[in-house]
Amino acid sequence: EAQVTQNPRYLITVTGKKLTVTCSQNMNHEYMSWYRQDPGLGLRQIYYSMNVEVTDKGDVPEGYKVSRKEKRNFPLILESPSPNQTSLYFCASSQRTGSETQYFGPGTRLLVL
Amino acid sequence: AQSVAQPEDQVNVAEGNPLTVKCTYSVSGNPYLFWYVQYPNRGLQFLLKYITGDNLVKGSYGFEAEFNKSQTSFHLKKPSALVSDSALYFCAVRGAPARQLTFGSGTQLTVLP
Numbered sequence: 102e103a104q105v106t107q108n109p110r111y112l113i114t115v116t117g118k119k120l121t122v123t124c125s126q127n128m129n130h131e132y133m134s135w136y137r138q139d140p141g142l143g144l145r146q147i148y149y150s151m152n153v154e155v156t157d158k159g160d161v162p163e164g165y166k167v168s169r170k171e172k173r174n175f176p177l178i179l180e181s182p183s184p185n186q187t188s189l190y191f192c193a194s195s196q197r198t199g200s201e202t203q204y205f206g207p208g209t210r211l212l213v214l
Numbered sequence: 215a216q217s218v219a220q221p222e223d224q225v226n227v228a229e230g231n232p233l234t235v236k237c238t239y240s241v242s243g244n245p246y247l248f249w250y251v252q253y254p255n256r257g258l259q260f261l262l263k264y265i266t267g268d269n270l271v272k273g274s275y276g277f278e279a280e281f282n283k284s285q286t287s288f289h290l291k292k293p294s295a296l297v298s299d300s301a302l303y304f305c306a307v308r309g310a311p312a313r314q315l316t317f318g319s320g321t322q323l324t325v326l327p
Contacts, residue, residue, distance in 0.1 A: 144317040145317075157313065203248075203315060
């Protein structure tokens with residue numbers, strides 16, 4: 102089954118404790134992206150990747166890091182999480198950009214205390 | 215910079231009545247326009263997209279959307295609403311060339327029995 106998976110689905114952590122949210126897709130997609138969803142703000146893009154070893158900042162990259170060492174994986178790293186990073190996070194992938202439809206993972210709900 | 219506006223946070227409609235969820239956009243060049251739906255505790259699911267050609271686009275679950283270039287709008291419509299259509303709907307746009315997909319803030323649709 103074609104899908105985007107994220108782990109963990111739920112995470113509670115404390116300020117300053119490094120964490121990683123994994124994202125994997127099995128569709129051989131070139132383009133991958135991370136979004137955060139906050140009430141009233143919709144989805145805002147954090148980082149995206151056009152292909153392996155190619156990443157770029159989205160609209161809200163501060164406090165986040167990503168890497169794309171393999172085509173299927175695109176982890177999101179919070180090196181020193183803060184309470185304002187409490188949010189719902191989605192990973193997405195598509196074959197390319199432009200007119201291609203993005204496929205979304207199920208989401209990761211993060212609470213930073 | 216590209217942007218999307220969904221002017222209504224909430225739309226209520228009676229079951230069986232037609233529904234419209236509004237979306238306007240701003241982008242450089244020709245737009246790629248998308249509608250996604252989010253059910254509670256789920257990721258986003260693709261509904262339909264406009265790339266080029268016929269201004270009326272038909273998508274999943276009986277939804278359709280009309281692209282209006284002069285009004286820079288891409289309103290989502292359905293002739294007869296179902297209670298199961300109740301969800302959060304997002305409009306998104308990508309300009310050409312552009313690497314980012316920009317989302318609106320979302321519209322909560324509630325279909326009343």
